[in-house]
Structure formats: C-alpha cells, structure tokens
Amino acid sequence: MxxxxxxxxxxxxxxxxxxxxxxxxxxxxxxxxxxxxxxxxxxxxxxxxxxxxxxxxxxxxxxxxxxxxxxxxxxxxxxxxxxxxxxxxxxxxxxxxxxxxxxxxxxxxxxxxxxxxxxxxxxxxxxxxxxxxxxxxxxxxxxxxxxxxxxxxxxxxxxxxxxxxxxxGDCVGIEFAPGESQRVLLVGDETAVPAIAAILETLPPHVSGHAVLEVPLADDFLDITTPANVEVRWLARGGNPHGEVMSAQVRSLVVPAACAVGEEPEEVDIDSAILWETPATATGHGLYAWIAGEAATIRELRRYLVRDVGMDRNAVAFMGYWRKGQALS
Ligand SMILES: Cc1cc2nc3c(=O)[nH]c(=O)nc-3n(C[C@H](O)[C@H](O)[C@H](O)COP(=O)(O)OP(=O)(O)OC[C@H]3O[C@@H](n4cnc5c(N)ncnc54)[C@H](O)[C@@H]3O)c2cc1C
Incomplete structure (x- = not known):
C-alpha cells in the first residue's frame, strides 16, 4: 500500500x-x-x-x-x-x-x-x-x-x-529560525504584528531582547503576552511617514560599533521583486533579528543593519510583507 x-x-x-x-x-x-x-x-x-x-x-x-x-x-x-x-x-x-x-x-x-x-x-x-x-x-x-x-x-x-x-511532516511557511540565539530583535509594522505576537508567546524565559511594533494609532496597541525577557515597544505612527518611527527606534537600539565594517547588500528593486532574505537557521549565539513590513522600510533597515552595523546576514531575516501602491498575491 x-x-x-x-x-x-x-x-x-x-x-x-x-x-x-x-x-x-x-x-x-x-x-x-x-x-x-x-x-x-x-x-x-x-x-x-x-x-x-x-x-x-x-x-x-x-x-x-x-x-x-x-x-x-x-x-x-x-x-x-x-x-x-x-x-x-x-x-x-x-x-x-x-x-x-x-x-x-x-x-x-x-x-x-x-x-x-x-x-x-x-x-x-x-x-x-x-x-x-x-x-x-x-x-x-x-x-x-x-x-x-x-x-x-x-x-x-x-x-x-x-x-x-x-x-x-515539515511545516512549509515558517521563517522564524533563531537557532541557538538567546537575544532577539523583532521589528514590524501592523502587518507583522500577528506574526510577532505569535512568536513572542512561544519564546522561552531565557531569551531576551526587544520587539518594536509600529501601528497606525495608540488604539492599535494590543495585549501581547510573552514568557521571555523581551521588552515590547509599541509605536504609534500618527502623521509620520510609514516606517519612520520604527526605523528610528531600530537605529537607537542597534548602534554601529566605531570599527564596524559591513558589506553593501545587493540592490533589490522592490517594485518588481519581493524583498525576502531569510537564513534557513541562524548561526551563532548572538543577536537574531526578524524584520517585516512595508518593503521600502525593510530595504532601508537591511542597508542599515548589514552595511552600517555589519550584522551577520545569517542572523537576520528581512521580509517585505507588502509594497505601497501595489497589490501582492
Ligand atoms: C508573509 C506575509 C504575512 C502577512 N501577514 C499579514 C497579517 O497577518 N495581517 C495583515 O493584515 N496583513 C498581512 N500581510 C500583508 C498583506 O498580505 C497585505 O497587506 C495585502 O496587500 C493585503 O491585501 P488587500 O487585498 O487588503 O490589499 P491589496 O489589494 O494587496 O492592496 C491594495 C492597496 O493597499 C495597499 N496596502 C496593502 N496593505 C496595506 C496596509 N497594511 N496598509 C496600508 N496600505 C496597504 C497596497 O499597497 C495597495 O496600494 C502579510 C504579508 C506577507 C507577505
């Protein structure tokens, strides 16, 4: 049979x-x-x-x-x-x-x-x-x-x-793969809030770090519970351009070292391709970052974290969840 x-x-x-x-x-x-x-x-x-x-x-x-x-x-x-x-x-x-x-x-x-x-x-x-x-x-x-x-x-x-x-058997469609990392940075706009909330609920207490969530209004701050030692920072966009407050928050949390040397990531045309760069499983024990939202903001954060901060690309997932002005299937 x-x-x-x-x-x-x-x-x-x-x-x-x-x-x-x-x-x-x-x-x-x-x-x-x-x-x-x-x-x-x-x-x-x-x-x-x-x-x-x-x-x-x-x-x-x-x-x-x-x-x-x-x-x-x-x-x-x-x-x-x-x-x-x-x-x-x-x-x-x-x-x-x-x-x-x-x-x-x-x-x-x-x-x-x-x-x-x-x-x-x-x-x-x-x-x-x-x-x-x-x-x-x-x-x-x-x-x-x-x-x-x-x-x-x-x-x-x-x-x-x-x-x-x-x-x-294998579940297709999960990207979050921090490997042995004990420290996380989860960043997203409102479209990534469901994913970040579900991830936070599963993280064990010994994992620490930050979650940065940009949503349209303070009314959109939701109750999220996590057993982990992760500080959840809700940011209301208000009248600011999409992604701006989230980006500024990431820049204040992850600062380039004086001697940081990163590579310039390959250019992605976000109007003709989906920005999607995810390591199979993070290597190492350092910071693991998971970043999703409107593609232009994600592209800008990718440049900052890869080139300016020098983050290991095997330790960060960048995902353009949607693109302003376009309908994506
Ligand atoms: C892996 C992944 C997971 C996702 N998970 C979620 C989720 O759990 N919840 C969720 O709500 N979305 C989620 N999204 C985003 C969602 O797929 C898009 O927002 C989608 O475009 C919505 O479809 P629509 O038919 O409403 O709008 P579309 O027909 O796709 O777009 C119409 C217009 O609306 C704009 N637009 C689309 N989304 C937004 C937005 N959020 N804010 C402002 N303008 C927008 C487009 O740029 C376009 O101009 C996810 C995307 C991906 C890739």
Missing amino acids: SAAILAATSMQEPLVADPIKPMRSFDLRVSAVQRLSEHFRRITLVGDDLALFGSNAAGETLDLRVKVMIPSPGHALPELNNIRGSLQDDWYRNWLALDEAVRGVMRTYTVRALRPEVPASGGKPAVPAELDIDFVLHLDAGSGPAAEWAAAAQPGDSLTLVGPCARW
Missing part, C-alpha cells in the same frame, strides 16, 4: 490515492469576528479540514504564512477543490488562467493562532479546532479586497486558505 493510502487510512478518510504535498487547501467558515482595535479585526475560522492543518513539531505556528483566497464580489470562489501543492503546482496555473473578474484574489496572511480540537469530557461538549487570522483594516490608506472582505465578514461566511498539510 502506498504511503498516501496508508496516511489516508490512519486519518479515517476514504481510501483514495490522494497525493500528499507540502500544502493543500482548507475550506473553512467564519465562526467569530472580533474587533481588536481601530485597525485590527480577528477572524476565527472553523471546519473539518483544520484536522489536517500543519504546524511545527512543537505544535506552534510562529510566523506561519497562508494564502487566503478572497472571492470576487458577486461570484463564489471558482471550483478549486483539492488544491494540492504550492504556487509551483498546476492548480495555481489553472487558477491564474481563469477570468480575473471571477477567480477572486489571493493574499498572504499569518496564522495568529491555531487551537486544536478539545474533545468532549465531563459532560462538556467538544470544542472544534479553530484558526485565527488578524486582518489589518487599511481602508483609509489604499483599500484592498482582503481588507474589505475582513471588514464585512460575518459568522457563517466561507473562506478558503492554502496552507501547510499536517501529513507532509
């Missing part, structure tokens, strides 16, 4: 030769919508498919990214049952080939939390597995279909995600 059939049998699903791939689709429905602040909305999703949703070996999701498929207004999502595999596989080419007006859009989001099913016990009913996504409502600053979907979402609405398949 093939590995695929064995795995299907163990999950008590029909005996079909379903190819196991690192990623697959999850057909879910909204079970709750929660206003966290002026710009953050938490959408909780449930569905039988969640039994197959992947996480790392410790059951954590950290900065795990998923693709969210948003239907076009007035159209149901096209039949894409059985999405198997990443954007390199056929389903993605087939989806791209559909009429733009009906295929909907795909956007990237972070799993803020994944809670496994709690079985019924002691007369209490079972609680289904749940997955939270925290959407930034950027409706006042160049709106987009994902933000608009989240703003209007109601319990009962459907949402399809493409994410890691638990049957595969």
Whole structure:
C-alpha cells in the first residue's frame, strides 16, 4: 500500500490515492469576528479540514504564512477543490488562467493562532479546532479586497486558505529560525504584528531582547503576552511617514560599533521583486533579528543593519510583507 493510502487510512478518510504535498487547501467558515482595535479585526475560522492543518513539531505556528483566497464580489470562489501543492503546482496555473473578474484574489496572511480540537469530557461538549487570522483594516490608506472582505465578514461566511498539510511532516511557511540565539530583535509594522505576537508567546524565559511594533494609532496597541525577557515597544505612527518611527527606534537600539565594517547588500528593486532574505537557521549565539513590513522600510533597515552595523546576514531575516501602491498575491 502506498504511503498516501496508508496516511489516508490512519486519518479515517476514504481510501483514495490522494497525493500528499507540502500544502493543500482548507475550506473553512467564519465562526467569530472580533474587533481588536481601530485597525485590527480577528477572524476565527472553523471546519473539518483544520484536522489536517500543519504546524511545527512543537505544535506552534510562529510566523506561519497562508494564502487566503478572497472571492470576487458577486461570484463564489471558482471550483478549486483539492488544491494540492504550492504556487509551483498546476492548480495555481489553472487558477491564474481563469477570468480575473471571477477567480477572486489571493493574499498572504499569518496564522495568529491555531487551537486544536478539545474533545468532549465531563459532560462538556467538544470544542472544534479553530484558526485565527488578524486582518489589518487599511481602508483609509489604499483599500484592498482582503481588507474589505475582513471588514464585512460575518459568522457563517466561507473562506478558503492554502496552507501547510499536517501529513507532509515539515511545516512549509515558517521563517522564524533563531537557532541557538538567546537575544532577539523583532521589528514590524501592523502587518507583522500577528506574526510577532505569535512568536513572542512561544519564546522561552531565557531569551531576551526587544520587539518594536509600529501601528497606525495608540488604539492599535494590543495585549501581547510573552514568557521571555523581551521588552515590547509599541509605536504609534500618527502623521509620520510609514516606517519612520520604527526605523528610528531600530537605529537607537542597534548602534554601529566605531570599527564596524559591513558589506553593501545587493540592490533589490522592490517594485518588481519581493524583498525576502531569510537564513534557513541562524548561526551563532548572538543577536537574531526578524524584520517585516512595508518593503521600502525593510530595504532601508537591511542597508542599515548589514552595511552600517555589519550584522551577520545569517542572523537576520528581512521580509517585505507588502509594497505601497501595489497589490501582492
Ligand atoms: C508573509 C506575509 C504575512 C502577512 N501577514 C499579514 C497579517 O497577518 N495581517 C495583515 O493584515 N496583513 C498581512 N500581510 C500583508 C498583506 O498580505 C497585505 O497587506 C495585502 O496587500 C493585503 O491585501 P488587500 O487585498 O487588503 O490589499 P491589496 O489589494 O494587496 O492592496 C491594495 C492597496 O493597499 C495597499 N496596502 C496593502 N496593505 C496595506 C496596509 N497594511 N496598509 C496600508 N496600505 C496597504 C497596497 O499597497 C495597495 O496600494 C502579510 C504579508 C506577507 C507577505
């Protein structure tokens, strides 16, 4: 019997030769919508498919990214049952080939939390597995279909995600990899808040450092708990240009040594390519930095930390999560 059939049998699903791939689709429905602040909305999703949703070996999701498929207004999502595999596989080419007006859009989001099913016990009913996504409502600053979907979402609405398949083993889509580092610097704008919050919740007490979070307003400062010795600094952007206060904070926390000699990082054209530079696992025991947000700010911080501070590029992850003026899938 093939590995695929064995795995299907163990999950008590029909005996079909379903190819196991690192990623697959999850057909879910909204079970709750929660206003966290002026710009953050938490959408909780449930569905039988969640039994197959992947996480790392410790059951954590950290900065795990998923693709969210948003239907076009007035159209149901096209039949894409059985999405198997990443954007390199056929389903993605087939989806791209559909009429733009009906295929909907795909956007990237972070799993803020994944809670496994709690079985019924002691007369209490079972609680289904749940997955939270925290959407930034950027409706006042160049709106987009994902933000608009989240703003209007109601319990009962459907949402399809493409994410890691638990049957595969390795969880695809996690970048946070501090290795043996005991000191961290986590930096991000509002789009990176869900990832940084999820990472902070998992860090052990002996890890120290800083988390710098730039959000539109003081109302967007959220409660984040961490067992680690990490100081969380919330910064309200107010009327300042995007990324400016976050960047200034990083420059005050990480100062170049008098004799620092760094290399000039390769130029990345952030209008035609995604700025994404992540070491597989940090080497060494020094500072590990994880930095995500609008691409121009990330590019500027990359230049500062690599060239001016001389940070080891194996100890820092730079991720352009979005680009001002562009829609990124
Ligand atoms: C790995 C990864 C994880 C991410 N995780 C999250 C997450 O958990 N929560 C989250 O909210 N976002 C997250 N993002 C960012 C999200 O994918 C983008 O903000 C996305 O563009 C939103 O899609 P949209 O349809 O609302 O807007 P789009 O159609 O993509 O864009 C429309 C316009 O809005 C602008 N825009 C997009 N995002 C913002 C913003 N935040 N503020 C101001 N203007 C914006 C664009 O530049 C464009 O001009 C993540 C991105 C990546 C790559």
